Amino acid sequence: MLGNIGPVGILLxxxxxxxxxxxxxLPELGRAFGRTLREFKEGTKELLKDDDNPEAEKGSRTTAADRQQRTEVEGQFTEVRAEDKPSDSAKDKRLPD
Structure with a gap:
């Protein structure tokens, strides 16, 4: 989009x-814009790094308590999933086709 702007367009x-x-x-606005871009770039790099390696300790903001809570929630999720599976006796009680 901005690649199509020529020198005349930039001057305008x-x-x-x-x-x-x-x-x-104008210089204050330029500095503020530059800071905003820099922070955005750092934030996106951090998000991408976290997505690539979610268990990375270096630079990660997760604590041991966060990891323990996540493990507990995942355990509860698997327990609920196990309860949702129909047992063999439930298959026998279904109506015939």
């Missing part, structure tokens, strides 16, 4: 920004 954008914000406010 800069002139409009100068008119709207003034020469004193």
């Amino acid at each position: 954008i800069v002139i409009i920004a100068l008119i709207l914000f003034g020469p004193n406010k």
Whole structure:
């Protein structure tokens, strides 16, 4: 999208920004925009790193208590799944086809 903007288009954008914000406010806006982009980039890198290796200790924010709670919840989930499976006696009680 922005790759199609030529030098004339960039110059026009800069002139409009100068008119709207003034020469004193423009550097502040540029710094704020740069910080925002940097934080976004770091956040996405962290999310991608966590997705690639969810059990990684280095740089991970999960604590031992979080891991223990996750293990307990997963155990409860498997118990519920085991209860949902029909037993052999339940198959016998079904009506014939």
